[in-house]
Amino acid sequence: MTRRIALLAVTLMMVSLAWAQAPATPPAAAPEAPAAAAPATPPVAITDKDLTSIPTPSADARAKGDPDGSLTGNVSDVVVSDSKKGLTVGDLVNQVGQNRVAINFVWTLVAGFLVMFMQAGFAIVETGLCRAKNANHTMMMNFMVYGVGMLAYWLIGFAIQMGGVGALGTLGSTPVLGGEYAITLFGKTFGLWGQNGLFLMHKGTYDVAVMVMFLFQMVFMDTALTIVTGTVAERWKYLAFMVSSFFMGAVIYPLFANWAWGGGWLANLGANFNLGHGYADFAGSGVVHSVGGVTALAMGMLLGPRLGKYERSGKPNVILGHDIVLVLLGCFILAFGWFGFNPGSTLAASGNGALRIGSVAVDTMLAGMTGSFGAMLYMWMRYGKPDASMSGNGLLAGLVAITAPSGFVNPVGAAIIGLIAGVLVCVSVEFVDRVLRVDDPVGAISVHGANGLWGVISVGLFADGKSNYGGSWNGVAGSVTGLFYGDASQLVAQLIGVATLVGFVFSFALATNWVVDILVGQRVGAKAELEGLDMPEMGALGYPEFELKASAARM
């Protein structure tokens, strides 16, 4: 009975979404009325002299305070460049420009702060899905990946990723990040990596706009790094984690991010090869989540499963996490942080079509909702119960999948993308666990890898051509448009991005971590793994009182 109700609910949802997605029939065209001659309004020229007559609140009025806010923020608050001249038109125009950039600075910074807090969400999701005997180790990896990644990114990574992007349009226009290293292939320029911005000092990059960009991009990079710690939790040697994460933050992540966001060859597939608007990844389903996900897959294969995960016949055993409350709380924290991740990726709240931030935020929350529904209903139908951890993973899967298309799709498209992601994460977890026999305690390969790739592809399907960020995207005029709205070439650009993630990023991550394995060893010994990594690796238990109670029970 439950299965029938769930099946009916899914069917109703899919039918209604498909119906809503269909383009509306345009009303019959009314005969065009002759355009009424608009009264010609002569342009009004404002001179410096006009500005002297603008009334300002009197000193007496101000002395009484401003409880309703009508006196605060007026002409006397506009910065004057020369007090002898007084307010000029030049001062006004400069103030308007600075206000726009200031709005964009604050928006981008606050969004970055939200993304930074996602580290807390990842930490408790991963720790909750692991056993209590590894709590300290899992938390420490999630805690220190922030510092290790930031160090690597500050030293090298940011320069590789953004050192050739050119002027940061919405954050001001100083072109200090203009050193892209490129080769020529098939007669076109292929940007490979940036060269300016080492230590945030190199070649004039000690710059206010660059600092904002660094903070925002740094927290994105750290998100990719922390995905890996979930897949290889409960068996990853701490030293190897430090070395591997440093290299990922310094090179692996920044390289792909340059190709997609830093003016590299993927971004220019549209301008160079007429493939839509080039590889379009609004907030990083590919750049952040797939890079983390495919690296996690490589690491999961390299390290092998936890002891006791598989029987000799290959049958998988379920190893339960220790705290579902932490897991679902972490999912909510992540969903909250995603409002920085996706809407913040406009890098602007003023100008350049940035008012679409509302649409981006709504798309984000809708896809998360349908993702959690998709996963919950799938598990309910398949196993008879609405699984809590997979419902949480469904929420994250929907959010991961909508990350790339969030700036380009309408709400119905977002809901469909999220719903598919919710089902996909369940199917993928089963495939990884039972067919590949890769042990992934938190499902990161499926949540971030599989759904990151789905998000990238979905741009090429669902982008509706209605977004307009300053009139172009990746140097191609017009709006990103997917296959369902008439542009098949955009899908090809997205598939080349997918092939790069699967073919290049996976290979690069596996090769470098293989070297780390040979040099320092990636996996802890069997004794430490059975004991739990808290004492052998970290020297302290995550839950010492729990150990006391367990000891008392044994006595």
Add this chain to the structure above:
Amino acid sequence: MALAGLIITFLGFVISVASLGMSSSVGGRMVIVLIGLAVSLGGIIGLINPGFQKKAPWRK
């Protein structure tokens, strides 16, 4: 075996990028990219994973 898989996985990426020079039509490029993607997935699922699983603890 895993090393061979690594090379083949990378080869799939090369095929996908080569689509840009091998064809100028959208359909032609899409087919070549999908072939490259299949080659990469074949390298990962068919060679790299079985290569590492040979020494997996549960097989001992």
